[in-house]
Amino acid sequence: MSAEQGTRTATAHHVVILGAGYAGMAAAIQLAARTGRHGAVRVTVVNAQERFTERLRLHMTATGQQLAEFAIPEMLAGTGARFMRGWVTAVDADARTVRIDDVRLLRYDTLVYALGGTADTSAVPGVEDHAYTLNSAQDAELLADRLVRLGSGTVVVGGSGLTGVESAAEIAERHPQLNVVLLGRQEPAAAMNPRVKAYVGAALDRLGVTVRSGVEVAKVLPDTVELAGGELVAADAVLWTSGTRVSPLAAAAGLVVDERGRIVTDAALRSVSHPEVYAVGDAAAIRQGYGVMHGTCQGGMPTGVHAALSIDRVLKGKQPKAFRFGYYHTPVSLGRGDAVVQFTHPDDSPRRICLTGRAAVRYKETVTASPWPTYGRMKKMPASGAFWPRGGRFTRA
Structure with missing residues (x-):
């Protein structure tokens, strides 16, 4: 690295993204595609493992079906984002630091908190x-x-x-x-x-x-x-x-959380107590007109994209825009040869319209296919626009 490059890296605005699930990866790739190549912004993605987890297909993995495996460093290749493997063991929101594996300290200027939920194994004994x-x-x-x-x-x-x-x-x-x-x-x-x-x-x-x-x-x-x-x-x-359940790290860090431990956000997905922290996916309590969003990939990826757009706007001296999201459908597989798709109102209440059988299978396999092509399109997106995943829509920053 040259002296000039070293100075540029040291003074660059450092965005740390905790968690590389659907929402975290969407935030990382979208932000790096917009800012990472010119050196003014560094993006670091922290995750406990290199393997990307397709949570929507884990019920298939659980029955021995072989699925394609994706490595997070490969998915980030060409974006300028850096991958760091390790467990997040503490966050100090006031000092703006993250502790990795209890031994490494990572400083940030902006944090994207995307540590998703896990099955609640504590509520029932055994x-x-x-x-x-x-x-x-x-x-x-x-x-x-x-x-x-x-x-x-x-x-x-x-x-x-x-x-x-x-x-x-x-x-x-x-x-x-x-x-x-x-x-x-x-x-x-x-x-x-x-x-x-x-x-x-x-x-x-x-x-x-x-x-x-x-x-x-x-x-x-x-x-x-x-x-x-x-x-x-x-x-x-x-x-x-x-x-x-969600990780207790956000509450321990002093961030304002709801009764489930999710970070309470403003309209732009910033923590209401620490605006340099953005919360996305399952980790965030995001209020819309119909209530607080529940955690799904359908909503998670758009939150990641919007956080990236908000960070980019703030770094350019602009005000971030409010996040707006409405649910569209609920696809459910019933084995490999059967499925249902319930189309919904924006508040996730059911419409009368639905698909069943093979038509539902084809629909579900399309909308829940691997996110890799979507992330690939994000890398190539024009500088003036942002890809909005899962909806086939574009929005302007």
């Missing part, structure tokens, strides 16, 4: 010790190995939300010799319109999934799930999909 999760590809692979070794027996999926439904259907289809039991407080697809709800129920029945709604898991034991009331359900393996 889940942490005896249940599998879909928190990472490695976790999903552990379950896949267990299912292969089982041969026969009972797999209990705890949680009847969409992740639980997709996982139960996938396991039942790929391992028809297993007895799959889906447990949850609500019926599967309870928030969808009656036609979709009935279709999901019929698909699970066709696949041989035993659905028990209106129940609550009280404890998970090595080979049993205990329900509230004392009933025992035999389980050779338990997959836990009920509820999510």
